[in-house]
Amino acid sequence: MFQSRDLFDFNKGPIENFLRLFDEHKKRSSIDPSVMTLSTVSKMGHPNARIVLLKHVEQDKFIFFTNYESTKGKELSLNPFAHLVFYWHEMYVQVRVEGEVTKTSRANSEAYFRTRPRLSQLGAVVSQQSEIIESYESLQKKLEIVAEKYHGQESIPCPEYWGGYQLFPQNIEFWFGVEGRLHQRYIYGRSGQKWLKMMKSP
Numbered sequence: 001m002f003q004s005r006d007l008f009d010f011n012k013g014p015i016e017n018f019l020r021l022f023d024e025h026k027k028r029s030s031i032d033p034s035v036m037t038l039s040t041v042s043k044m045g046h047p048n049a050r051i052v053l054l055k056h057v058e059q060d061k062f063i064f065f066t067n068y069e070s071t072k073g074k075e076l077s078l079n080p081f082a083h084l085v086f087y088w089h090e091m092y093v094q095v096r097v098e099g100e101v102t103k104t105s106r107a108n109s110e111a112y113f114r115t116r117p118r119l120s121q122l123g124a125v126v127s128q129q130s131e132i133i134e135s136y137e138s139l140q141k142k143l144e145i146v147a148e149k150y151h152g153q154e155s156i157p158c159p160e161y162w163g164g165y166q167l168f169p170q171n172i173e174f175w176f177g178v179e180g181r182l183h184q185r186y187i188y189g190r191s192g193q194k195w196l197k198m199m200k201s202p
């Protein structure tokens, strides 16, 4: 019987293990493995969590895209630390990634923006993410106006307030569910250039 734990090798680094499990989930499930919970912290120290999509893992950085002026963007500018949580149900695996977040380069944000479907690009232009709106209709109206403005124009410029963040992991935990038994938790903690490894009680 398939055991996701068998794909995991604690002698290898966390990114290699992450990518192997991520790819396996893609094969086994119709649910997108890049769906992750992103937690940030408000000025008051209150946690704030929402789903975003992981777009790349580059070297060992976890990259996602959003609006820099959104609630999460404002929170990250005040406190640039975040926590990501993945849960891959078919694999019975949870991965938690915690670390410091910085913006990706402008070139990187623009390059990714160009790959997005046109409607998503227009959505990014129109939506002042996290701001209170008058009504949904007012947003639709704005979309019509912006779509008209860019009609016939092939490329839509990436708004200044939209782009990527990269999370540089400090700690990564792999949790493997064990049916009716004790679950397994493997933790990597960064120490300079090295990863310290430990297990925790479930």
Ligand SMILES: Cc1cc2nc3c(=O)[nH]c(=O)nc-3n(C[C@H](O)[C@H](O)[C@H](O)COP(=O)(O)O)c2cc1C
Pocket (backbone or CB within 6 Å): 035, 048, 050, 051, 052, 053, 054, 064, 065, 066, 067, 070, 071, 072, 073, 129, 130
């Ligand atoms: C499946 C799914 C994927 C999402 N992906 C993103 C994303 O990649 N970037 C993003 O800004 N918001 C994404 N969202 C919307 C966020 O969950 C959230 O509503 C939005 O970013 C505003 O969050 P904030 O007000 O806390 O900043 C996604 C939501 C869902 C349910």
